[in-house]
Amino acid sequence: MPDRLRKLDMILGSYTNEKYKVLEKTLKRSNEEIIKDLIDSGLKGRGGAGFPTGLKWRLAAAAPGDEKYVICNADEGEPGTFKDREILDCVPRKVLSAMAICGKVIGAKKGYIYLRGEYKFLVPKLQAEIDLFHQVAKQFNLDFKIEIFLGSGAYVCGEETALIQSMEGKRGEPRNKPPFPTQAGFKNMPTVVNNVETLASALMVFKIGPEEFRKLGIQDSHGSKLFSVSGDTPKPGIYDLEFGLSLAEFVEEFGDGDTKAVQVGGASGFCVPRKKFAETTIGYQGGLVGDSLPTGGSMMLFNSSRSMYNVLKNYLDFFAEESCGQCTPCRIGCQQLKIGIDAVKRGIKPPEYLDQLLKLTDTMKITAKCGLGQSVANSFSSIVTNFIEEMIY
């Protein structure tokens, strides 16, 4: 097994016995030290966008506001991923601790866990943990309360501004950015929205120190990451893998010997065909040779029995349903892509119509209001260009 495929067990590694030791230790340090550690660690957001976590906290700390908020994004809407659920189920204290530390750093007294509606079954256990946390916080003289907010079930509500809208009782539609949540988030106050895994990873930084954390991964991508492996694989599941592994290594480990493509990052991610496995590494975009791909953690393998047309069609159905529908490129674009590939497949439109649709995804990428509409182009163009025959015949 190549080095980076070690099952690290870092994120999901047990914490329950430590009784909030890391929290206690970290609370004694200065805000600037904490932020510096985070920045030095190179930790980037695990929710998909990959924004440097230390910088996000710094921005929220510097923003003026009477009240501030920490929101843990546990909406986990990407089909086929359930790593955030695992984290909250197995190591909730890591997340609660990191939220509290974030609260101290930015000056927030209130934190929310925006929990995906389908994860309601986690609530009793999680609430018990929160109650315990509140007792511990009291002992530490820490004024920070955490509350669970149950999400409404729309995929787009995972987008941080739509999430905030939904928490404010409004329709879950993404807002215009700027202002970013760090400036004007929940109730228009400075707010840090972090993914569950980001928070758990941040706690690992505080535990092992930025130097140790930084040793993992490559170039711009540090630490380890939980991957949800699914599709045509003999061993589906959640794996804690180091950043920087190549897809060739990955497929060797998880493939069934007949892998023709891997979808990295779910519906909004990229599809990588076999011929590009060797040159593709998993990590955030950086100056690597070949492509490097960010991912919310979903890795789906496809073998030669799969129709890539059907794969794409499923994604487009998903987007056409899950777009909030407010903006022109995403609402109508998704529908056009969906009926467009169908029209080409049936011979109603000539194969060249796919070029028109590829141009459309370029427009969507630069004009859509939020990440959902902007990222439809990823799977569309990577599947259409790499599997053009499957689209036409």
Added chain:
Amino acid sequence: MEKFLNVNIDGIDVIVEEGTSILDAAKKVNIYIPTLCYHEDLCIAGNCRICVVEVIGQRTLAAACATPVSNGMVIKTNSPKVRNARKDLVALLVSEHNTQCTTCYRSTNCELQSLANEFNIDNNRYITLPHADTQIDRSSWSIEKDDSKCVRCQRCVRTCAELQHVNAITVAHRGEHMKISTFMELPLAEVVCVNCGQCVIHCPTAALTERRYFDYIWEAIGDEKKHVIINTAPSVRVAIGETLGYPPGTRVTGKMVTALKKMGFDSVLDTNFTADLTIIEEGTELLHRLRKALLEKEKVALPMITSCSPGWVKFIEHMYPEHLEHLSTCKSPQQMFGALAKTYYAEKMGIDPKDIVCVAAMPCAAKKYEANRPEMKDSGYQDVDAGLTTRELGLMIKQSGLNFAELEDGYFDTLMGKSTGAAVLFGATGGVMEAALRTVYEVVTGRELPFENLNFTPARGLGKIKEATIPLEECKEEWAFLNGIELKVAIAHGLTNARIIMDQVKSGTSPYHFIEIMACPGGCIGGGGQPIPTNDEIRKRRIAAIYAEDEGMPIRKSHENPEIKLLYEEFIPDGPLSKKSHKLLHTHYTKRNRY
């Protein structure tokens, strides 16, 4: 402490205040970025994406309406990348749209059509999406909703929420099913919609329009047996020119009257006549309530609030049903007109009221509903047969093939055609208050309202809520109980402002005696039936035209209108608030649900 920022737009350096959007910064250097979901009356939505521009150094394009400039920004508003993207977006909107422009009410005044023209859109770029839901909602007397013409800009939703605080229409569903809908997706007639039509004048397309009745009116005009009367509201004369190519604020009263006569109306009369009448009745009612409250120490609802705006009336019926006694019982001028047309006018002219068709040309969508209220049948017939908007009337003038610009000025016919400058004020926010005070003050003190040239300036302008205090001194003997009283009045326009006033009434903290409320921002000149576009710039010009009309009138106080005096002498001898007056000129209200 303003902060200023330097930006460069298409090669031009410009300095703007912090917080300025790219769209506004570009306007400063005369660069006009196309928009669709943007409307100057409303908060920013940033959802159509038509206004995208290139900001050098950014991966994605920025929505100019929604993006504040930052220092050193370099912006390109017309690069190939921007043009292609916009063109693609318009093509997408067209692919989603029921593009039957040839038969569309908004054709030639439609923002989507203009964009499609400007970008020379090829209708075949994309597959036309099926219009699953093309059922047109015609349940309401006032508003027609055709989702197949909707671009989902949410201007209507923002209008109904921000300007009117009604929230009758909302966004429903997601993705491809996303649409503009109502509570529980009920028909418009069954929800809290107050028919103000503000959503209509803020809609860029024909998705929301007024219910149109002009074909019925042409039929009536063509029917020899029918005597068709039209009366035109004060604010129509200062706005209808816009539908016929004149700049906003042009007064075309005389030409309009001539046109209506040439079109075949049997009598062209003036709603201003009953506006004057409203002042007499409502002024008397106010003094009556003040007498009860101050002299006779009886319990009586104060403040008294005006009732001539049917959008406002339906709003209070839905939202504050327990406070209806504050409304003046006076009918609106339109309804007073209808009731008199089929009684007084019929009698004097010797026409059988069943043959009279009473048409009201109004700046308003709610008046269509009002005309059809079941209680509005005091003449024994439906008092007002049909309400037209300014837009419909403009279209009828076009349909009749007249060369409007060349028409001579005409004059309203008599019997219910004479009016005063006070009446014309009804068209602007604050106007009813001003007209009422010109009369009430004089009745009480025997002196003219002490403002230069009778212009009661505190009531004027587009301020959200205007207030004034008028000290009453040296009153006539009959009104001696008012000596030393400071009459407190307030004026609100737009239902969001009305709500502020009503919350005070509700909590018992309202300091006023008399309040004027108009449903539409700016008053009737900004009504839901007025020419599109309507914005503050245009509102101001129409308001200026209203005041010019007033100053141009020989008589400027309602109680001096000779036809009004004649009406009381001949027809309502027992005077204002008498039994007959109550039967024909007053009404009652209905408690409604909030949902």
